Amino acid sequence: MTLSADRLAALDAFIVELNSASAGAILPLFRSDHGLEDKAAGKNLPRDTHAAFDPVTEADRGAEAAIRKLIAERFPEHGVIGEEYGEDRPDAEFVWVLDPVDGTRAFISGLPLWTTLIGLRHQGRPVLGSIGQPYVGELYVGSAALGSRLIARGTEKALRVRACAVLTDAIIATTDPEACFDGAELGAWRQVRAAAKLARLGCDAYAYAMVAAGTMDMVIEAGLKSWDVEAAIPLIEGAGGVVTDWRGAPIGQHGGQMAIAGDQRVLDEALVALKRSAK
Incomplete structure (x- = not known):
């Protein structure tokens, strides 16, 4: 099925809602008691690899749960792939791909460089994506069809890469x-x-x-x-x-x-x- 511009625009609006839901779960735990666990504990991995310490927090799990809940309520036919809770119908026409707190190491360090990543596949192809940093009040949303924009402090601004020849x-x-x-x-x-x-x-x-x-x-x-x-x-x-x-x-x-x-x-x-x- 072809993805129409109107349908993509509706999903674009929905991805903004998903970021709001995830922010509600994450922000109360940032620079607070975030319930840290190490998923690599007991695996005896070399300490010089990124995987030797694999942190996860209540914010990661709570945000992904909040996003999944809203998707299930609004679009029960959509699939979901998430870092914390795995796959649900990954072969659906529409599949949401979630990393609720990308940069958990920054999150537990109190650095506002973590983000929430939400992507949407249509028939296996990425068509819509967002990068949210709610602590600093920034949401980057875009698609090849609609263009990309920054939503921040009640305003929206079109995004454009810069030229760099060398x-x-x-x-x-x-x-x-x-x-x-x-x-x-x-x-x-x-x-x-x-x-x-x-x-x-x-x-x-x-x-x-x-x-x-x-x-x-x-x-x-x-x-x-x-x-x-x-x-x-x-x-x-x-x-x-x-x-x-x-x-x-x-x-x-x-x-x-x-x-x-x-x-x-x-x-x-x-x-x-x-x-x-x-x-």
């Missing part, structure tokens, strides 16, 4: 290169980093939003799950940017290696290094 002019980001990249990936990151003008670490998905907003130029990540990336794809595309894997191909439904860029030219330059470590 890597030496680029501001780039990744989460934690030492923990998130394997040896070959780390070498590729270091090569790109050496050429870039400036690199920022630890921003998680908030950096995706900054590419859409035109304040950063590229984000490079690896080892992602579907819920880490699917919300970003329509948002970035709606702002005029591009999301690919490290070969320059479209991201699949299972995450993996990812490069987000505001300008195809700077992405092409970075891919020279990234392709050598592509999986």
